[in-house]
Amino acid sequence: MTLEWTESLDAIDWDELSALYKIALGDKPAAELAIVFANSRYCCFVRAHGRIVGVGRALADGIDTSYLCDIAVLPQYQGTGLGKQIVARLVALSQGHKKILLYAVPGKEPFYRRFGFRRMTTAMALFDNEPLARERGYLADEAS
Template sequence: MALEWTESLDGIDWEELSALYRIALGDKPAAELAIVFANSRYRCLVREHGRIVGVGRALADGIDTSYLCDIAVLPDYQGSGLGKQIVARLVALSQGHKKILLYAVPGKEPFYRKFGFRRMATAMALFENQPLARERGYLDDPEDA
């Protein structure tokens, strides 16, 4: 597997990236991806033969917090170690921050535990669609039922 790694957004086909997310993680419109990636301090895009096969990003303030998000790998590349490499790179880029955060797709927590991530007792969230977030397993607070 001859992979090309970049942090640059030059030449990104946002529709292609949107298709990767639709397959691997969920619907993320191309125009929105262009905004969130541009606003992310750290980015990791992986291509093979020019095709985007894996991606991740981190929002970070340079001192206190880095938040890893939108880590996705095409199904044909899952299990190859590519996802681990993307997370490892984002964690390395985030070194020096007092805390590195993420929230995982329900059921994927064991993958992130390998990097030292642990469940927070006080993490909370406001989702645009709280009932959908509950349905997908992101919320379990009985107060929100």
């Protein structure tokens, strides 16, 4: 399988990327993807046969923190090592930052542990749709 890698936003079909996310990760509208990728320091797109089959990005400030996010691979390419390659590339691009963060889809934590990621005890978040975040397993129940 010949893969084409790019970090460029040029020639990205945002509707195609939105369709990939809908299948692999969840609904992400094309217009919003264009904005979040444009505002990301590092981007990684992988094509096979001209079609986007894997993607990831990192928000980073250049010194302190890089946050890996939106890593997705089409189901038929999962298990091929492509996800590992995307994460490895984003981690390599993020080298030099004091910390590299991500939050994983619940159940996928073992995948990221292979890269050295460890569970944080102090991470907290505000979600615009807290009930959905709780339903998807992103928020822990807190003791009162």
